[in-house]
Each structure stands twice: as C-alpha cells, then as structure tokens.
Amino acid sequence: MMQFYVFPDSPPGAAIAGSLCARWPDARVLPHHSERPWIVGRWRDDELVWAAAGARRIALLGRVPAGVPRLAEYLGRREPGASADVRREVPGSFHTVAATDGVVFVQGDLATVREVFHGRVRGVTVAADRPDGLAELTGAGIDEAALAVRLLAPAAPWPLSEDCLWEGIRALPPGGHLRIGPDGRARVRPGPPLPMPDVPLAEGARHVRQALTEAVRVRTDGRATVSADLSGGMDSTSVCFLAAGRVERLLTVMCESSDAGSDDGHWAALAAESMPGAEHTRYRAQDLPRCFAGLLDTDDDLEAPLAVVHARAMTLEQARELAAAGSSRHLTGHGGDELFHTSPGYYHDLLRRHPLRAIGRLRAAQAVHRWKTGPALAALLDRTSFSGWLGYEVGRDLRSPVRGVNATPVSGWGPAYRMPGWATPEAVDSVRRSLRAAARDRAPLSPLRGQHLTLQQLRHSGEMVRRIDRLSARHGVAMEAPFLDERVVRAALSLDYADCLRADRYKPALVEAMRGIVPDGSLGRRSKAEFSADIYLGLREHRRELLELCDGMRLDALGLVDAAALRATLVNLPPSSLDLVPLLGTLGCEVWLRSVAAARPRSRAARVAAGYRSEVEAGR
Numbered sequence: 142m143m144q145f146y147v148f149p150d151s152p153p154g155a156a157i158a159g160s161l162c163a164r165w166p167d168a169r170v171l172p173h174h175s176e177r178p179w180i181v182g183r184w185r186d187d188e189l190v191w192a193a194a195g196a197r198r199i200a201l202l203g204r205v206p207a208g209v210p211r212l213a214e215y216l217g218r219r220e221p222g223a224s225a226d227v228r229r230e231v232p233g234s235f236h237t238v239a240a241t242d243g244v245v246f247v248q249g250d251l252a253t254v255r256e257v258f259h260g261r262v263r264g265v266t267v268a269a270d271r272p273d274g275l276a277e278l279t280g281a282g283i284d285e286a287a288l289a290v291r292l293l294a295p296a297a298p299w300p301l302s303e304d305c306l307w308e309g310i311r312a313l314p315p316g317g318h319l320r321i322g323p324d325g326r327a328r329v330r331p332g333p334p335l336p337m338p339d340v341p342l343a344e345g346a347r348h349v350r351q352a353l354t355e356a357v358r359v360r361t362d363g364r365a366t367v368s369a370d371l372s373g374g375m376d377s378t379s380v381c382f383l384a385a386g387r388v389e390r391l392l393t394v395m396c397e398s399s400d401a402g403s404d405d406g407h408w409a410a411l412a413a414e415s416m417p418g419a420e421h422t423r424y425r426a427q428d429l430p431r432c433f434a435g436l437l438d439t440d441d442d443l444e445a446p447l448a449v450v451h452a453r454a455m456t457l458e459q460a461r462e463l464a465a466a467g468s469s470r471h472l473t474g475h476g477g478d479e480l481f482h483t484s485p486g487y488y489h490d491l492l493r494r495h496p497l498r499a500i501g502r503l504r505a506a507q508a509v510h511r512w513k514t515g516p517a518l519a520a521l522l523d524r525t526s527f528s529g530w531l532g533y534e535v536g537r538d539l540r541s542p543v544r545g546v547n548a549t550p551v552s553g554w555g556p557a558y559r560m561p562g563w564a565t566p567e568a569v570d571s572v573r574r575s576l577r578a579a580a581r582d583r584a585p586l587s588p589l590r591g592q593h594l595t596l597q598q599l600r601h602s603g604e605m606v607r608r609i610d611r612l613s614a615r616h617g618v619a620m621e622a623p624f625l626d627e628r629v630v631r632a633a634l635s636l637d638y639a640d641c642l643r644a645d646r647y648k649p650a651l652v653e654a655m656r657g658i659v660p661d662g663s664l665g666r667r668s669k670a671e672f673s674a675d676i677y678l679g680l681r682e683h684r685r686e687l688l689e690l691c692d693g694m695r696l697d698a699l700g701l702v703d704a705a706a707l708r709a710t711l712v713n714l715p716p717s718s719l720d721l722v723p724l725l726g727t728l729g730c731e732v733w734l735r736s737v738a739a740a741r742p743r744s745r746a747a748r749v750a751a752g753y754r755s756e757v758e759a760g761r
Contacts, residue, residue: 142614145202146275147247147268149321150175157262157278160642165277171200173240180238183269196242201227202270203235203255204621206359216241228627233353236270237318248318248332251596252476252603252625253303256447260310265325273443273694276307276746283737283749284308287703289571291730292564293445294494294723298535298555299597300583301575306445306733307746311538315586315596330571335587335596336631342640346653348632354383358621361387361468368468368618371421373408373665375648375655376477380623381416382659383471389757391419392468400674408666415660422466430454432679436728437686439736442611446729449605451679453612460613460620469617475606476624478600480633481648485550487591487638489521491700495639505644506550520549527593530554532580536573543719552592554596563706571701578757587744591638599630674719680721682715687711687728693732693749702727 146161148154150173152327156179162168170181171189173485174196184202191200192213199215209231216239227237228250247268249257258272260279269275287304290297303312313319316332340348361367361384370377370383371393385391393416396410404424413421414693434454440447447453463471488506491499499626507517521743525534530553539560546557560569586596603625608619623629636650643649647667680687688711696702713719737750 142611143182143184143202143270144274145180145184145270147180147245148243149323149325150177150179150240150243151265151323151325153263153265153325154267155177155300157265157267157308161278174198174663179240179245191209197240199237199239201231201235201237203233205233205235205358207363209259209566228267232352232626232628233359234626234736235255243323245321245543247321250315250603250627251315251630252627253600254603254607254622254625255606256604257313258305259313259319259327266321266327268319268321271444272305272307272310272312275310278744279309281307281309282745285699285749286571286575288730289568290575292561292701292723292726293572294559294561294726295556296448296601297728298531298558299331299586299600301579304595304602315600335592336635338589338592338634338636338638340635342650342653344672345632345636346650348635349629349650349654352628353379354634356443356626357383357472358387360472360621360623364470365389366390366392366467367470368394368463368466368474369472370474371395371409371412372474373405373412373475374474374670375651375664376474376624378663379477379655379659380411380472380474381412382655383421385416385419390467391416392463392466393419393421394424394463395421396424396429396459397426398670398672398675399678401670404668405669405670408663412663415663417674420609426675428715431682432675433683433687433728435681436683436690436732439739441731441740442608443733443737443740444608446607446726446733447608448725448729450700450729450732451676451725456609456612457615460616460618463618464616470619470621471613472621472623473606474624476599476623477651479595479602480624480630481651483638483641484591484594484598484690486594487589487642488550489523489590491639491642492521496637502642502644509552509644510616512550514735516545516549520551523546523553525553527554527585528580531583536576539572542750543717546719551590551594554585554593557722561727563703563710563727565700565703568701576584592634595634599625673721676718676721677714680711684711689732690728695728695738696731698747698753
C-alpha cells in the first residue's frame, strides 16, 4: 500500500530521509534538483506521475490518469503546489507535491481521502500521508485529551474530529497546503474558497455527471477487471452503470442485511437485470463475518481509532474474496449520501434566503420526518455562533438523554453529541475543556450551516475510505470512492440547495445527473436501508469476545471509561439503536490502544496505550 514522506531540500532533511531509507530497504525515492531526497516511500508505478523542469518539479500521488498530459506546464505557473489549477483540471484522487525555488508544497484533498500530516523531526518539518509514521520518527506520545474526544457519539465534531492523537503531529486544514522552506520551517496556507451553492439544478447536474464520469474513467481505463459494490442504493448503482462497458469484466457485489425488511436486495437485483454483461455476486448475511467479529485482534494501522472497527473483519474477508475472484480495484458509492442527501442544515439557511419558499419546504419535510413543531422552529430560528455552540451548547448536553434527538432537523451547527453512559466524569470534563479550547479560535467550515454539515460529514467519509483502503490493500485490493474526488465534490457543493431540498424527491441532483445512464426504474428508489439489525445480531454473536475486551481495559485504566458499566450494557443491550452508537467509538479506541501497545512496546506511546496515565493527565 502507498505510504510516503516529503522532505525539504536541506542537509538535515536528507539525513532524516537517509535514516528512513536504511529502515526501508525497498523504499522508492524521488530527488530534489540537488539530488537530495524529496519524496521517500512505497508506491506502485500507477500511483505516481511527476515532471521536472530545471529546479522545479511536481508529483501527483494516488489515483491519477495514466500520463497526465502537459503536467510539466504547471511548473511554469506561480506556486504550482499551492495552486488550485491541478485539482481543478486533473480528474482523480491524489496528493499534490511540488518544489520550486527551494520551497516544498504539499496539498491533500477536500474530502481527506488524501490527507496531509506534518510534524517536526530533529528540528525539520516533514510531511507525510499518515500520522503514525511521523509519530514513529518523532517519538511522539499519545494525546489523552484527544483520545477522550473520540468517545463522543455519533463522532467528534469538527475541528476536534481532525486533531491527531499523536502529540505534535498536525493535519492540514480543509483545502489548505503546507509550505516547507529550505530551513525546515513550515507555514500552513488556506486553500481556494469553497464554491457558492448557487448553480441551478439542471446546470449543476450536468457538471456532476461530467465530473463523476471522469472519476470512474480514471479508475477503469486500461483495466481488464474491476469490481464494484451494488448495494441497491442509488450511489453504488450509479458507479456500476458508469463502469459497465468500460472494462472487459465487471464484478458486482451485494451483501445482504440480516433485516428481513430491507429492500436493498430488490433494488440491487433490478439494477443487475440491466447489466447483463456483468458478473453479480450476492453474499448472504451469514457468508461474511458478523459485525464486531475479531476485535480481540490488534491492527497494523495505527493512525487513530477506526470508526468502522465493527466491520473490520467483514471488510478484510470481502477483500480476500475479491482478490481470489481476480479484482485488484474495487469501486464504492461512499460519499454519495453526504453529497446528494441534502443536509437538513440547509433549511436554516433557506429560511434566511427565501423565507416563503422555506416554509413550504419545511411543512413537507416535517410531515415526512415527523419533526416536532416547537423544537424544530427553535432550531431553525437559532442564531448561536459556531464558537458559542461548540464551546457551550455541545458541552452542556453531553450527558443529556438521546430521546428526542431526531425531533428537529438540526441541533445548532451539528447533530446532537453525547458521551457514552459508561464514560467517566473525568472523561466528560476533559471533553468539555477540549470543546471550549477549540471554540476560541476556529470558524466553521462554511458560514452556511448546511454546507458546514455537509463538509463535516464528507470529511468523516473520506477518513473512513482511506482507512478501509488500507485494510483491503492487505489482500491487494484498492478501495476507490469516485464520489469523493475533488472535482466531484466541488461540482456537488456548487448546487443550489434550494433546488435540492425536496421532501418529495430523493437525491434529485444525482437522479438528474444519471438520467440516461442509469435506467429510470433504478432512479425511482426513495427508501434508505438501515442496519441496526446487523449491529444487534453481531453484538449478541460476539458478546463473549466483547466482554473479554472489558477485562484489563486500557480505557478504564486511563480513567476514561467505567469497564463495569460498559460490561453491563453489553450484557443487557438497550432497546434503542441510538444507545448503541457510542459503542463504536469506545471499541475503536480500545482496539487502537491495544494495537499501539503491541506494535510499539518500547515507545513512549505504548506506556499510555497500556493504561499508564501521563503525569499531566494524572494531575488534573
């Protein structure tokens, strides 16, 4: 699997790169003009294109078109690594790394599938695509306050969601880029502005269609075999029809739910009927590992707790099956929900932009979602600033019941955040301190609440994709999410949300974009499956293993979780699936701590991972 580091053009940078190459005998190296190491890592030939002109050079690492035409032309433009030109003009999903006039530029993508991390190593800034590798170079410990935040359900809010758990390691802000000078010092610069959501539906759908078509083409051109999810949902169905006919052999995969009431199978079969040239595989629920299987096993990926740790064994087994069937590239519909299931936060924005239009849309949505009139109106009339919401309101409600959280379209600038019932008072206090600190100097991702929420969910999805890609890569299968490509994301964000907030239509922008590509019958779906039945079944089947995780629990030793309270929940599962959501974060954190302790037993991080509290945290 791909992993790389970027170094400044200096003797100290070269020394650090040299020590890395000594540990990685198979490392590949791209040089600066000076012949000092510029990019060091592991990648396949089809995962990198680069060009040089004198002392200037530019490289794209990730999923890029074969032989990007005229790549060297970007070297003649001002600040090629920081420019939005490459991301705007080249389809695919990639990191951009450039060097010009002694300055190194590194940039990821808006969805974080291609995230950039940076830290100081022996006084020099080094960038990388993974934080755990940097942490090994710096000897970083674990940030216990950031770990406590990862217990939040449904997930940590932005910007805390992007705080690294490795001390001293930072992630780039959304769309931003990193500049590293010859002296090893770095500056973070903001990226291009977000698109205004004002493009009419008909025009915007054409842009989405073009961007998504190119995103799929990048992944299918030159391939004999490609596999793809065909869950029955509109997102994966769209990707499958775009891929059909572009490869000699298309393998589609449908995984059935344990819920007898799920209609995913019906819609997947309907789509498959219109793809006669594809090979369709349908897994019964019992054919793959259940949710929560294998959580006693540690993991090699030490970036952070895995949000979908409950599906880790299932993901690995599916990748093994795909590899055995001859696929090394698998397409998914991840990101489609976040982009085209219009965020209810936009009702807050529409009410201020077109009040009369908003009232009609709200009445229809209230009937569909059963929002309570009083709480819904209060939420939509709310004028709390982002900092006020993050620093006060979120922390105030951390221990409130989950009942009624779906009674309103939004809860301020995000969903209703809760700490688990088994979190200790100390953990809750730590999270409140982190929320207040983050609120002091952070603006929202967008001044529009709907766009802020869309970007937050999109970045959660991007993190998930890059993590499951690493899992699948262990069996030689690359996990690809065309919806999360920069060009697709920006095309979707530019859609006028007033045209898309329709209670009587499901994902209208994607429907219009795919009309003529996806059969009309498959474009008519308006239902959305949910998977609580699989969660309950997995918890019951693997209860013994999960209870074993409660024995000698690292989170308990750190004072963040009451293992006895967690054990009681696992023994007597709550009737509402909302009460199960916090389990995912807690189990992810526990598995991650055990993995760090197992992989780096003599490191400073291993002491915390084994349950020994730092002096700072112990003194609070």
